[in-house]
Amino acid sequence: MKRLSKFLGLSMLSIAMTLPAVAASAEEITWWAPNWGEARARKLVEDFQAANPDVTVNLEITVSNGLQSRIEVALRSGNPPDLIDTSMQWVIPFASSGKLLDLDQFAKEQVNLDDLLPATLDSTRYNGHIYxxxxxxxxxxxxxxxxxxxDAGLDPDNPPKTWDEFIKASQALTKTNTAGKQQYGIGVAGGGELGNLITRMVPFIWMNGGDVLNADFTEAIVNEKPAVEAVEFYTAPLTKYNIAPPSTLQNDGLALRRLFGAGTVAQYFSGQFDLPAIKQEAPDLEIGIAPFPHPEGKQTAGILSGWAFVVPADSQHKDAALRLAKFLMLPENQGYYTDTFPASMSAMDLPRFKDPLLQPFKEMLKFTKPAPSTPVWIKAQxxxxxxxxxxxxxxxxxxxxMDAAAEEINDALAR
Incomplete structure (x- = not known):
């Protein structure tokens, strides 16, 4: 009997000694975050884990090239990461595949939706639900x-406002510079990841009264006159005026930034995310920022883009992933993490967004709208x-x- 009591006592002690180890075992989740925000993401992970010791976040860094396809493959694999940073314009196509978790109820209960720019939420809604x-x-x-x-005799405080003024200014800026090297008036994005071209050209279609798809996304109208004129305007610096570099077909946003910093192109279209790199690579360069030029008598336009967090439907750790998402969506964390503007309107009051160079970008947000909210948009792009x-x-x-493009897009719509 004593032996049995001793055995039971030792067994209970053994079990008791193992219980703390079980309780201390943290749930592991994987977060895919882009390389441009790696340092900030790591700091946010540290802060989150300090407040949530029962969750360990494995941070996996992604790159933009091929990311859309990589996410698609991961979502179909049945074993995806638990939280993914994705371009907002990919959310609806991903949601239409049934591979994203419906976040509608969670967002309404755990996120201050009234504080988010309405157009950003529109970019992530599918069939009336937030994904x-x-x-x-x-x-x-x-x-x-x-x-x-x-140097070209132009007023740097009065940049071109209309399409005609822009072409004339770009022509004046195209010349052999003082070092004997060719300088081009405008850098045009014609290569790299397709979003480089789409986000720069589609606004010209919109401001000219055209569109890629009709209002209910049932027909392509990119071959109608307003859109065709905009495509002509976008491509003419290379094809007609010779005021863009011959490398245009290879140039993405990164290549254009480097050409700009080197003085090879005098101007280009890009986002505020380029400013820190320009200041680092060319600290003496005096930067000017202006809205997109518009057709005479019409208003400028921009495409609202950005990034969002999504949770794959097949995540094995949904609750922990949602806890991390809630933490990341706090206004102060949005303001810290983004290298453009936060989706949170209250976070825009943070000191880092008061830089005068950022104000033209903030003004441009007033003239933006999101990409078409249809699953066929990826194919259309x-x-x-x-x-x-x-x-x-x-x-x-x-x-x-554009006639050929419209025919192919209509075929995609018919499937």
Whole structure:
């Protein structure tokens, strides 16, 4: 009997000694975060884990090239990460596949939706439900070199406002510089990841009264006159005026930033996310920022883009992932994490967003709208990108290329 009591006592002690170890075992989740915010993401993970010791976050860093396809593969795999940073314009196509968790109830209960820019939420709604939590909002503007404006006899405090003024200014800026090297008036995004071209060209279509799809997303109208004129305007610096570099078909946003910093292009369209790198790479460069030029008598336009958090439907750790998402969606954390503007309107009052150079970007947000909220938009972008490259190659006119694009988009809509 004593032996049995001793055995039971030792057994209970053994069990008791193992219980703390079980309780202390943290649930592990994986967060895919982009490389441009890696340092900030790591700091946020530290802060989250300090407040939530029962959760361990494995941070996996992604890159933009091929990210859309990588996320698609992960969502279909059945073993995806638990939280993913994704471009807002991909949320609806991903949601339409049934592979994202419906966040509608969670967002209404755990996130201050009234504090978010309404257009950012529109970008993440599918069939009336929220599938992404937007934290980063951005649009593009014209970034120009004030010194090169002066050298060309242009007023750096009065950048071009209309399409005609813009072409004339770009022509004046295209010349052999004082070092004997060729300088181009404008850098045009014609290559790289397709979003580089789409986010820069589609606003010109919108401001000219055109669109890629009709209002109910049932027909392509990109081959109608307003859209074709905008495609002609976007491609003409290379194909007609020779005021863009011959490398245009390879140039993405990164290449254009480097050409701008080197003084090879006098201006280009990009976002505020480029400003820190420009200041680091070319600290003496005097930067000017202006809205997109618009057709005479019309208003400028921009495409609202940004990033959002999504939770895959097949995540094995949904509750922990949602706890992390709630933490990241706090206004102060949005303001810290983003390198453009936060989706949180209250976070825009943080000191880091008071830089005078940022104000033109903030003004441009007033003229933006999100990409079409239809699953076919990803395919439509691919088609539009391919046929715009044909125009840049001078292998088709803008009308011929957009006729072909409209036919292919309509085929995609019919499937």
């Amino acid at each position: 992404g939590l937007p934290y980063r909002a951005q649009t593009l503007a014209l970034i120009y070199n004030k010194a090169l404006y002066r 691919q088609i539009l990108f391919a046929h715009t490259q044909e125009v840049l190659l001078n292998s088709a006119t803008a009308q011929e290329a």
